[in-house]
Amino acid sequence: MDLSAAPAPIVALAGAGRSFGAVRALAGVDLSIAPGECLGLVGHNGAGKSTLVNLVTGALAPSEGSVRHAAGDPRASGVRWVAQELSLAPNLTVAENLILTQRDLRGLGWRNPARARIRAALDRVFPDHGLDADATVADLTLAQRQMAEIAMAFAEGGPDPRLVILDEPTSSLDASRAGQLLEHVRRFRDGGGAIVFISHILGEVFAVATRIVVMRDGRIVDDRPAGGFTRSGLVEAMGHVVRGGDRTERRNDKGPEVVATAEGLRAHAGEVVGLAGLAGHGQAEALARLFLARTSAWRGRGPVPVAFVAGDRARDGVLPLWSIARNLSLAGLSLLTRAGLVDRGAEGALARDWRGRIGIRTDDVDRPILSLSGGNQQKVLFARALATEAPIVLMDDPMRGVDVGTKAEVYDMIRAEAARGRTFLWYSTEAEEMTLCDRAYVFRNGRIAAELAGAEITEERLLAASFEMGEVPG
Amino acid sequence: MSGLVRPWSWAFAAAGLTYAATVALTGVQGAPGLLVATLTFASFSVLVGLGQMAVITLGPGNVDLSIPAVMTLAGTLSLKLMDGAAGTEAWGLLAALGIGLGAGAANYALILLLRIPPIIATLSASFMFQSLAVWSNRGLRIKPPDTLATFSTGATLGMPNLAWIALLAAAVFWVLIERSAYGRRLSAIGQNARAARLAGVPVEGVRAATYLLSAVMAALAGFWLACFSGGAALNMGAEYLLMSIAVVVIGGSSIAGGNSNVPGIWGAAMFMFLIVSMLNSYGLGAGVRLILTGAVIIAIVAAASGRRAAA
Numbered sequence: 044m045d046l047s048a049a050p051a052p053i054v055a056l057a058g059a060g061r062s063f064g065a066v067r068a069l070a071g072v073d074l075s076i077a078p079g080e081c082l083g084l085v086g087h088n089g090a091g092k093s094t095l096v097n098l099v100t101g102a103l104a105p106s107e108g109s110v111r112h113a114a115g116d117p118r119a120s121g122v123r124w125v126a127q128e129l130s131l132a133p134n135l136t137v138a139e140n141l142i143l144t145q146r147d148l149r150g151l152g153w154r155n156p157a158r159a160r161i162r163a164a165l166d167r168v169f170p171d172h173g174l175d176a177d178a179t180v181a182d183l184t185l186a187q188r189q190m191a192e193i194a195m196a197f198a199e200g201g202p203d204p205r206l207v208i209l210d211e212p213t214s215s216l217d218a219s220r221a222g223q224l225l226e227h228v229r230r231f232r233d234g235g236g237a238i239v240f241i242s243h244i245l246g247e248v249f250a251v252a253t254r255i256v257v258m259r260d261g262r263i264v265d266d267r268p269a270g271g272f273t274r275s276g277l278v279e280a281m282g283h284v285v286r287g288g289d290r291t292e293r294r295n296d297k298g299p300e301v302v303a304t305a306e307g308l309r310a311h312a313g314e315v316v317g318l319a320g321l322a323g324h325g326q327a328e329a330l331a332r333l334f335l336a337r338t339s340a341w342r343g344r345g346p347v348p349v350a351f352v353a354g355d356r357a358r359d360g361v362l363p364l365w366s367i368a369r370n371l372s373l374a375g376l377s378l379l380t381r382a383g384l385v386d387r388g389a390e391g392a393l394a395r396d397w398r399g400r401i402g403i404r405t406d407d408v409d410r411p412i413l414s415l416s417g418g419n420q421q422k423v424l425f426a427r428a429l430a431t432e433a434p435i436v437l438m439d440d441p442m443r444g445v446d447v448g449t450k451a452e453v454y455d456m457i458r459a460e461a462a463r464g465r466t467f468l469w470y471s472t473e474a475e476e477m478t479l480c481d482r483a484y485v486f487r488n489g490r491i492a493a494e495l496a497g498a499e500i501t502e503e504r505l506l507a508a509s510f511e512m513g514e515v516p517g
Numbered sequence: 518m519s520g521l522v523r524p525w526s527w528a529f530a531a532a533g534l535t536y537a538a539t540v541a542l543t544g545v546q547g548a549p550g551l552l553v554a555t556l557t558f559a560s561f562s563v564l565v566g567l568g569q570m571a572v573i574t575l576g577p578g579n580v581d582l583s584i585p586a587v588m589t590l591a592g593t594l595s596l597k598l599m600d601g602a603a604g605t606e607a608w609g610l611l612a613a614l615g616i617g618l619g620a621g622a623a624n625y626a627l628i629l630l631l632r633i634p635p636i637i638a639t640l641s642a643s644f645m646f647q648s649l650a651v652w653s654n655r656g657l658r659i660k661p662p663d664t665l666a667t668f669s670t671g672a673t674l675g676m677p678n679l680a681w682i683a684l685l686a687a688a689v690f691w692v693l694i695e696r697s698a699y700g701r702r703l704s705a706i707g708q709n710a711r712a713a714r715l716a717g718v719p720v721e722g723v724r725a726a727t728y729l730l731s732a733v734m735a736a737l738a739g740f741w742l743a744c745f746s747g748g749a750a751l752n753m754g755a756e757y758l759l760m761s762i763a764v765v766v767i768g769g770s771s772i773a774g775g776n777s778n779v780p781g782i783w784g785a786a787m788f789m790f791l792i793v794s795m796l797n798s799y800g801l802g803a804g805v806r807l808i809l810t811g812a813v814i815i816a817i818v819a820a821a822s823g824r825r826a827a828a
Contacts, residue, residue, distance in 0.1 A: 335714075341719050341722040342719055342722060343698065343702065343719035343722060347717055351717075359711060360712050360715070361709075361712065362704075362708045362713070363709075364775050369701070373701070373713075373717075374717045377698070383697050384692070384697050384698070385698055385701060387696075427716065431717070
């Protein structure tokens with residue numbers, strides 16, 4: 044037997060890319076995954092990891108290049124996928140869920156082989172799991188659901204698994220279960236299976252990966268055997284190290300403290316405070332909680348204490364039936380109301396004033412808000428918040444889908460308003476925006492994991508704080 | 518929205534066509550009488566329809582099903598209080614409005630405190646209101662004071678007095694919906710309650726005011742209906758459940774919320790009366806009449822929603 048001959052890859056991508064409209068989520072990816080390999084896949088939010096996984100599983104077709112599977116299609120090649128958002132059917136039992144992915148379970152007696160397969164897989168991956176194959180998924184805890192889903196991916200049958208993709212598989216598991224999983228990943232790999240392992244806990248990646256692929260801006264920027272990386276080198280490879288030296292002068296004279304929450308979020312008057320970290324680690328929730336606590340659901344009179352700029356425009360911001368002017372005036376409506384009636388002359392003047400100040404590209408503020416591009420709709424939402432004269436402005440990742448020119452304009456406006464004494468709390472997943480802040484809190488798993496101030500706010504420091512650097516569980 | 522064709526013009530066009538079709542059969546000599554009857558009976562639908570419109574504008578899931586029971590309760594209790602005596606008219610009206618406020622507060626308390634969906638909350642509350650009406654009424658038929666009976670069946674400047682009241686109510690609602698901060702916030706909540714709350718809209722305050730408003734309008738309608746028909750009856754509100762919703766939808770308000778239409782309520786209310794009287798004058802039985810009325814409502818709602826989907 045010739046040991047030097049590389050085994051045939053289970054999946055091979057050649058020049059593969061994928062675009063969504065004008066956005067290129069993935070470009071020019073050459074990657075093959077062979078049996079016996081465990082590929083650690085790391086990178087920022089939005090680096091293209093999910094798109095790559097979707098190409099490998101066949102959930103998306105490449106818009107350029109090719110994706111080839113060993114046995115023709117992903118299912119026949121034994122490609123299995125445990126998604127980050129758990130995807131079991133809650134009304135079925137653990138065993139019954141197996142029929143959704145294993146098509147060879149058919150006929151009247153399909154439940155018996157399903158039960159046998161899932162029990163065997165659970166025993167292998169998570170010894171002493173204490174999980175009943177006939178338990179309804181809805182009755183399981185989050186950790187048990189994650190265990191069941193992982194076991195399903197490793198279960199024999201319909202065809203047997205050869206490449207298992209694990210996307211943040213330990214996010215709901217405690218240390219000992221995570222250790223069992225890592226142990227099984229190593230066994231599976233050594234037995235000739237292939238794994239793609241995605242985790243923000245770098246210790247786990249180093250514990251199982253034979254090879255680490257680093258993604259950034261939709262491309263693979265580094266691809267080496269795991270031994271070729273150090274932890275700090277890996278963090279550096281994930282982020283841009285470039286940083287403009289044009290940081291505007293910061294206020295050293297702190298105003299009075301205007302925000303202090305139980306979770307440790309503090310802000311002084313005139314400060315721009317960043318909420319950093321990976322997406323979905325509790326930043327948006329912290330802002331929403333703060334907003335709801337400071338505003339009344341009952342009274343709508345008097346000065347506005349705090350204003351909110353939504354990033355998810357359709358869900359949290361835009362009122363689609365209305366004109367630009369009406370959308371813009373809503374948050375500060377109490378300032379335009381005389382004896383219960385809206386002063387429409389003042390409203391129009393306010394809208395035209397902000398059209399000029401923030402550069403909303405329209406010839407008539409009475410046009411429907413939906414006639415504007417996304418970036419201009421976002422400007423309306425900014426104007427809505429700033430026009431309230433609220434001393435505190437909360438921003439929930441407000442630059443999503445906003446072009447570079449608009450961003451620069453808005454950054455300047457935020458700086459100018461802060462200099463006038465307004466306080467900004469700004470959540471963004473883009474590290475570049477966080478470097479514009481006076482101070483930044485890094486969120487991880489719903490809690491504040493680190494606080495950086497002034498020149499400490501660098502992309503590397505933010506990334507390092509966003510990822511758990513240390514302890515390998517188990 | 519620009520141009521001559523307004524969303525409410527369809528309801529008025531339908532009302533006009535139905536009026537013409539009825540007059541064509543019954544002859545011109547019946548035309549003025551038909552108009553007076555239409556204006557009078559449409560008034561009750563307008564009063565309850567305005568309140569229902571505000572509730573429906575709050576967005577999906579919001580509807581006030583307690584309107585018939587509130588009408589009955591306000592009608593019976595206020596007539597019992599006045600007991601047909603002269604000089605008690607103002608007290609009777611105030612009592613009816615107070616009952617409306619109480620009923621609206623009860624509705625909203627159920628929605629807020631027990632977190633019951635509005636459709637269930639207002640339906641279960643209406644059983645309580647109806648039971649209260651039964652308990653207080655005990656089959657008595659009390660006549661309204663003569664002044665109120667005369668006023669509610671009379672006319673001023675050729676138009677029925679009740680139509681003047683409904684017209685005034687519609688004007689007040691138009692200002693409220695189109696010009697006031699309340700109306701703005703109501704529409705914002707109906708379009709996207711979450712976005713509205715995050716823009717600082719006092720969502721709970723507006724919702725509470727809206728359910729109070731709807732109940733007060735129902736109580737007002739119940740008071741005048743009892744005076745007009747010479748006494749309250751326990752089933753007097755029954756037909757106004759479907760009616761209140763139908764006039765909102767036919768009048769051009771969005772059933773999905775966020776967009777209300779005050780003039781359309783008047784057009785739709787007249788149309789709803791005229792369609793029944795037209796089928797009546799064509800000599801159709803009660804069963805056929807009901808079926809055709811239902812079919813017409815379905816056809817109009819389907820046509821209206823199709824138009825919106827195409828737009």
